[in-house]
Amino acid sequence: MSIHSDVFKTISQELKEKKVTLVAVSKTKPVEDIEALYQLGQRDFGENYVQELVDKQASLPTDIRWHFIGHLQSNKVKYIAPFVHLIHGVDSLKLLKEIDKQAAKNNRIIDCLLQIHIATEETKFGMDQQELTAAMEQLEHFPNVRVCGLMGMASFTDDQEKVRAEFKSLYDIFNTSGIGHLPSAILSMGMSGDYKIAIEEGSNMVRIGSLLFGARIYS
Ligand SMILES: *Cc1c(COP(=O)(O)O)cnc(C)c1O
Numbered sequence: 001m002s003i004h005s006d007v008f009k010t011i012s013q014e015l016k017e018k019k020v021t022l023v024a025v026s027k028t029k030p031v032e033d034i035e036a037l038y039q040l041g042q043r044d045f046g047e048n049y050v051q052e053l054v055d056k057q058a059s060l061p062t063d064i065r066w067h068f069i070g071h072l073q074s075n076k077v078k079y080i081a082p083f084v085h086l087i088h089g090v091d092s093l094k095l096l097k098e099i100d101k102q103a104a105k106n107n108r109i110i111d112c113l114l115q116i117h118i119a120t121e122e123t124k125f126g127m128d129q130q131e132l133t134a135a136m137e138q139l140e141h142f143p144n145v146r147v148c149g150l151m152g153m154a155s156f157t158d159d160q161e162k163v164r165a166e167f168k169s170l171y172d173i174f175n176t177s178g179i180g181h182l183p184s185a186i187l188s189m190g191m192s193g194d195y196k197i198a199i200e201e202g203s204n205m206v207r208i209g210s211l212l213f214g215a216r217i218y219s
Contacts, residue, residue, distance in 0.1 A: 003036045008212050012042070015206065020199055023067050023188075025209030027052065028216045031059055037212065038064065046088075046207050050076040057083055069151075069207055071125055074098040082106050088151040088188050088207070091115040091125050093135055096142050103144035111146050113188050116173055118166040119155040126152060132177060149186030149205075150174050154194055163194050164201060171202035 008024075015022045025046040026034050034045060038061060047053035048070030057066055065085035072080075072087060074095055080087075081102035090096055090112045103110040114135060117126030127135065139147055152170040154163040167189055174180040174187050190198025190206035198206060210216060 002214055003033050004212055004214065005036075005040060008037060008040060008042070011208065011211065012040075015199075018199060020203065021186075021205040023069070023205060023207045024212050025069065025191075025207050026056070026213060027070075027209065028218065029213045031056055033213055034060060034064075044085075046209075050079050053084075054079050067207075077102045078105075081108075081110065084110060086148075086186075087112045089113070089115045089125060090147075091117075091127050091131075093138055096135065096138070096145055100142035100145045109144050109146050111148050113149045113151040113186060114147060114179075116150050116152045116170055118152040118170045120162075120166075121155050129173065132173065136177065136179075147179070148182065148184070149188065150177075150179060151188035153191070154189070154198075160194075160197060164197050167194075167198050167201035167203070174202070 012022055021044060023044045023046040024037055024042050027048040043063060044065045044067060046067040046069040053066060053068060066083060067086045067088060068080055068084050069088045071089055072095060077098045087099065087110060099110055099112060114132060115126040116132060117128055150170065154166040157163065170189055179185055186205050187203050188205040188207065189203040192208050192211040195206040195208060
């Protein structure tokens with residue numbers, strides 16, 4: 001077993017006190033590691049790849065809340081629509097439309113977060129302010145989707161003030177867009193390296209992987 005139990009206990013206690021939801025990011029990690037964290041009481045897990053999520057969901061306890069946090073392709077929504085708890089990275093109307101369609105097929109309403117582009121890096125996905133406004137105006141056409149918040153990723157940098165400024169900008173958008181005023185609105189920001197700053201800047205859901213499961217090895 002390779003999970004960092006002591007780190008988990010410390011972080012989950014800290015987050016509980018601050019009323020911040022911990023999503024344990026288990027991508028590339030074996031089901032045994034997820035089970036170990038489950039035994040310690042963790043129920044929210046995040047995955048980035050559709051096939052990996054589908055396989056893990058089938059072999060793990062049914063009361064796990066599965067978060068899809070990766071970049072979701074429209075043609076793969078159907079595989080996770082029956083069970084996914086929250087889709088974090090919705091960044092286009094095309095994707096919203098497909099989630100709505102697949103949610104309807106499964107007789108459910110799927111909770112989603114719109115991903116906002118806050119990093120200066122070209123590689124990070126997400127909407128800008130204008131696209132967000134346009135998407136918000138279309139939501140009535142997607143009755144089987146519930147947009148309950150925003151998600152964003154800061155730049156990958158050691159410059160903490162830059163990271164803080166990016167989180168601040170997302171918190172700003174969260175409030176000015178009106179989404180932040182919804183009951184139990186979610187602001188998903190913060191990862192292993194920057195979750196403390198994210199919480200100081202208003203995050204109420206963090207996605208933490210390597211601190212809990214160790215570094216990921218991609219082969
Ligand atoms: C992988 C990933 C995380 C977790 O990253 P860590 O640095 O390991 O905590 C969080 N959010 C997203 C969107 C990810 O892809």
